[in-house]
Amino acid sequence: MDKDKIDKKDHILDVAERVFADFGFDGASTRTISGEAGVNMAMLNYYFGSKEGLFLAIFERKISSFRTLLQNIGNDDSMTAWCKLDKCIDNYVERIIVNNCFQKLINREISMNKRWDLTDKITEILMVNIVEIRKIIEEGLNNGSFYKDIDVPMVIATIFGTKNYIINTPQLSSLIIGHDIRDEKFMEEELKPRIKTYMKRLLKAYLVNENDNSK
Amino acid sequence: MDKDKIDKKDHILDVAERVFADFGFDGASTRTISGEAGVNMAMLNYYFGSKEGLFLAIFERKISSFRTLLQNIGNDDSMTAWCKLDKCIDNYVERIIVNNCFQKLINREISMNKRWDLTDKITEILMVNIVEIRKIIEEGLNNGSFYKDIDVPMVIATIFGTKNYIINTPQLSSLIIGHDIRDEKFMEEELKPRIKTYMKRLLKAYLVNENDNSK
DNA sequence: TTTGATTAATCAATCGTTTGATTAATTTTG
DNA sequence: CAAAATTAATCAAACGATTGATTAATCAAA
Structure with a gap:
């Protein structure tokens, strides 16, 4: 359960890292990231609070x-x-x-x-x-x-x-x-x-x- | 007359170059560029066709x-x-x-x-x-x-x-x-x-x- | 049943672009 | 030269699309 959650968060971070790298912070939309990660758009905000929060989480x-x-x-x-x-x-x-x-x-x-x-x-x-x-x-x-x-x-x-x-x-x-x-x-x-x-x-x-x- | 027109286009290019450099292509809005250049928003499209056209004009x-x-x-x-x-x-x-x-x-x-x-x-x-x-x-x-x-x-x-x-x-x-x-x-x-x-x-x-x- | 995870639907805001109207400048015509 | 016709420049307003974010409903698990 908890492991699944962490894995899913990590998966989102992996995808987001690549999408951000390809399109830039502004060019990468939350829809693209969630779409490529195969998760619902709202999950990004649920996990990371905001787009910038997701961005910072990659660095952390x-x-x-x-x-x-x-x-x-x-x-x-x-x-x-x-x-x-x-x-x-x-x-x-x-x-x-x-x-x-x-x-x-x-x-x-x-x-x-x-x-x-x-x-x-x-x-x-x-x-x-x-x-x-x-x-x-x-x-x-x-x-x-x-x-x-x-x-x-x-x-x-x-x-x-x-x-x-x-x-x-x-x-x-x-x-x-x-x-x-x-x-x-x-x-x-x-x-x-x-x-x-x-x-x-x-x-x-x-x-x-x-x-x-x-x- | 003609000189003023060229100067105005050049002025827009100068401002756009800086704004693009500061905020990136996606991060720089046409409103910001036109606003800082002191021209109407429509002038960008009138002169350069599109945002990408303006971007390319800087390179040209x-x-x-x-x-x-x-x-x-x-x-x-x-x-x-x-x-x-x-x-x-x-x-x-x-x-x-x-x-x-x-x-x-x-x-x-x-x-x-x-x-x-x-x-x-x-x-x-x-x-x-x-x-x-x-x-x-x-x-x-x-x-x-x-x-x-x-x-x-x-x-x-x-x-x-x-x-x-x-x-x-x-x-x-x-x-x-x-x-x-x-x-x-x-x-x-x-x-x-x-x-x-x-x-x-x-x-x-x-x-x-x-x-x-x-x- | 209760809690947390997940979803579809929706929000207001902003995006780049287009429009129609108006003014200024230039060219053409008489 | 002067009047008319044409072109260029500029504007405010609005367009449809997309943005990040939020909601309320649903699902799954304990």
């Missing part, structure tokens, strides 16, 4: 998932800073780039100038990731393994910006890469390792190479 | 502006590939990052899975920029001044992705950087040169440094 559900993913990497003291960053990239590409319309959802709505309460909520969630990455980079900076003159905030913008660019504009990325990146086989076998390799080389060249040169 | 107006900016750089044979890229970065930061809600508008709407005709139009516009950048990078690749194993599509994703990340999520970027990036003085005097410096160092480290090491 994600925030814990993100935290646990990052804690496992950041708090492992047996790894060097670069090793942690390497691990972060692998995990991000593996778990976040693929099949995650939530990222599209986040990036579209945060760029709006309305719904400031919602923006604050989104910002709070994203900062969890960002602070973790920043901690790792600054760790490498403090122990001298990274070049001293790196611009940490900009590096963060590059890490998330590059990732976002690829997943947020799949039509465009597909044209640039020369293959439909929404093709799951291609994404799994070719693009994922390619993104990992590229990001590591790019960051290594900027973060540690110059230091190596001076040595 | 921009495409020529972008083309001329890029042609001046790409077709100058007196510059090396790296010099062109350097120039591109300067121009992008100078003319596109600042006060350009159009970029936010583009990136929000292209991430939608509806209105495919509109997405195609946007993609076409963006490809103008991308092809130009790609040409420059491949020029440096072919004449040996860039490292041979670089991933050109990924570099493009980084260039535009980093830029987009900063301007599309100003609230978040401000938190990361530690200063409100919407502060014009800060943007002009500190952030703009900082972005230029960073992007050049990052790209140089990845594109040419490894090659220098092997020599």
